[in-house]
Amino acid sequence: MFEQIREGSAFMRQALQGYSVRQQALSLNLSNTDTPNYKRMDVGFEEQLRAKAKLTEPSPMTLTDVRHMPFAGPAAFSPAVSIDRSTTLRRDGNNIDIDQEMSKVSQNEIGYNAATQFLSGRFAMLKYVIADGGGS
Incomplete structure (x- = not known):
């Protein structure tokens, strides 16, 4: 379970990074609306995330010896x-x-908010498991 939470969190952190870089590009575009010869920028990251999402099995490799x-x-x-x-x-x-x-x-804002809500849910689940999930 912890591995799924960790992997899902890493995936969403990458999505947030993509949305953040895209927001920077969009901000530059908007601030250069009146700049002659300015060409708009865009940021693509969804294909990388789709490719990562298709890799459903976690890596079985672990370091078992310092050598x-x-x-x-x-x-x-x-x-x-x-x-x-x-x-x-x-x-x-x-x-x-x-x-x-x-x-x-x-x-971009909708995508960013969806990713933050997903991460928030994952962290709430982790907090529950650590604090209350053990039961009695």
Whole structure:
């Protein structure tokens, strides 16, 4: 059970990291709405999370002797930042659509809030197991 809580928490921490990096990119986009030749940025991380979610079995590797080589663990998680150079919405070369960016901010906020609620539930479950779950 603790392994499931730990793995679920690590997965959601990575999701929160992705949402956080995306929020930074969206904030930059919004703050550069009037900057000539500014190109919007986006952050992709969902495919990495989907790939990690498909790996349902935990790694059975454990370090049983100090002479063994340590297991490196899963591949590092790194949200991919991309710049959209394919479009230009205005004469000044800027491609920020404020309505689209605000919509993306709302979508990102919903995802972030869902991930924090999931983590909160996991930690509440862990707290219950530690404090009250033993029964009498």
